Amino acid sequence: ExxxxxxxxxxxxxxxxxxxxxxxxxxxxxxxxxxxxxxxxxxxxxxxxxxxxxxxxxxxxxxxxxxxxxxxxxxxxxxxxxxxxxxxxxxxxxxxxxxxxxxxxVRESQYNQVLEKAMHKCVLKPLKSVIETALHDFQVSSGAWQQLRENLALAKTKKPEELGVDGAVPPDAVAIEKIRQKLLNMRKMYSPEKKVSLLLRVCKLIYTIMQDNSGRMYGADDFLPMLTYVVAQCDTPQLDTEIQYMMELLDPSLLQGEGGYYLTSAYGAMSLIKNFQEEQAARVLSSEARNTLHQWHRRRTAQRSMPCVDDFQNYLRVALQEPGVGCTAKTLVVHPYTTTEEVCSLCAHKFKIPDAENYALFLVTEETSQQLSPDTYPQRIKAELHSRPHAQVFHFVYRRVPNLNLCIPGMVRNGNCPQVE
Known part of the structure; x- marks a missing residue:
């Protein structure tokens, strides 16, 4: 610089x-x-x-x-x-x-990353064992470690469909062992950046196996149940400590992109296992887990112009709003040059809407609700909103055009409805 x-x-x-x-x-x-x-x-x-x-x-x-x-x-x-x-x-x-x-x-350059790596080597490397021991001791003393081991053992006995996997063929025993070894190798690394890079390779391997075994593409909503199944089969409770290590020590600027997205997915998978119950497999994140994720994001990205953890580049979080039912949200793969018309078609397919011609995509903020025209680009709109000096809470909502009754906090039926924060 x-x-x-x-x-x-x-x-x-x-x-x-x-x-x-x-x-x-x-x-x-x-x-x-x-x-x-x-x-x-x-x-x-x-x-x-x-x-x-x-x-x-x-x-x-x-x-x-x-x-x-x-x-x-x-x-x-x-x-x-x-x-x-x-x-x-x-x-x-x-x-x-x-x-x-x-x-x-001042041109931002690679020097920031060089300094970050140097700090990892000088500070984190000597303290790695101390940090891991402290985290583990805290889990043991609180009882969370024993509960996690029991839930992992229970989840490991379940079939993929019992954990929410819908149609995708899971990895075989050989692939599971390969993934397990990669997760164990993660424990040897002191750099949170290298840990996330390895986690990214593991998640991409799972995605590849899903697509190769089934012959079709899968979205973000299909991946979390499969990741939960794979984590349960690997039976590595130490992964929970590794996730905490990465979430707290990774440079916030590196939370963008696929690495940050899959780190959030891994946290979600471990949360599902922690809250797993035999009589009813937890297929969605609890409100407590969602609140923890949002609090973590606000704390780790304070005073930074960054996308939300639910909303990384090429991913768009869209909520389906139905009168009297509440909201259901899905994370969609939406590229920068994908139009609103194309996003609406994708929403109709994902949410299984038979009369899609009566639905439209709306940008909902704390004070306004605006229907997006078919030729606009939602990802550009999202980027423009994120780049503003003062952050503004906004949501993309897919709903019927005549319905002007927006979700307000008192009407929220689940954790997916847009609400004022």
Whole structure:
């Protein structure tokens, strides 16, 4: 980032003017080759000024702050318009333009990930065994460990259809053992990023087996019951601790995409097993598990412009609203250029609606409900809403066009109805 910034400053005619320090030069630093002359270690100690990290200030506020400071002071802020960090610098006043403040957008780069990996190696690697022991001891003392082992043993005796698997052929014994070994290998890793990468490979393997065995594609709603079945067959209660480790220590910026989606799915599968009852297999997440997921998401993504855990790229959460029944929600695979008309056709198929011509897709917020025109793109609408500085609660609802009675908290029959949070 700094290297790119220096290039932009040089191209813009901005230089750091450092007077010559005779006899105090010291070793030159090649990192300043792009400046008018190199700065020595002594120069950097005596000529630089504090850098302020003020992400919440606007460009005007940054200018007012820096005008009160000597040349050389700079701060880093978050630009709502550019959706990236901007470095604002106080310079000597330009005689031609009369300005003394310059703003340089900072290009996000791979250096953040490099630093994250270095922190994992320096901090997490030595503490891995301590963290795992603490988590395990807490589960044992609370009784959750014994309950999990008993529920896993019970769920392992169930057939796939008893766990909610609908038509898909499950992995055979050889594949189950292969998946089990991968989950056991996950315990040897200290990096949450590498753990999630391995979890992603496991989930993709399950998806591939489902499709190869049945000869058709499966959606997100078909995957969770199968993942629950596979986790039960693997009989690895340690996976619960691994999931907690990843959910709490993974960089929130890495929760986007497939890795974050499958991590949430793994949490859902373990929650179903924890709440498993012999007389009635739990096929949907309990309200307590859903609330835990939402609380985790809000805590781990605070002050970040990120999609919801239920709503990653290429996935769209849509609720079917029926009068007197409540809402049923499904996670659909919806690409950025999929139109509302195509999403409605997909909803009619998934929700088994016989008179689809009477239904439409609505964008429901806390205050409004708007029917989307057939040629709009729901994923673009979702991305635009997520990119706003102030987060807004919204839902995509598939319902009959004449019905204007929106779900309100008092009418909620289950955890899928849109409600004001």
């Amino acid at each position: 700094i290297g790119e910034l220096k290039k932009e400053m040089v191209q813009s005619g901005v230089y750091l003017q450092a007077p010559h320090c005779g006899g105090l030069g010291g070793e030159r630093d090649s990192g300043y080759d792009s400046l008018r002359r190199r700065m020595s270690v002594w120069d950097r100690l005596t000529q630089t000024h504090p850098a302020w990290l003020l992400l919440a200030v606007s460009e005007e506020e940054a200018g007012r702050i820096l005008l009160k400071q000597p040349p050389g002071v700079f701060l880093v802020r978050k630009s709502a318009a550019l959706q990236r960090k901007v470095l604002s610098v106080r310079l000597e006043e330009d005689q031609e333009s009369g300005t003394s403040i310059s703003h340089f957008p």
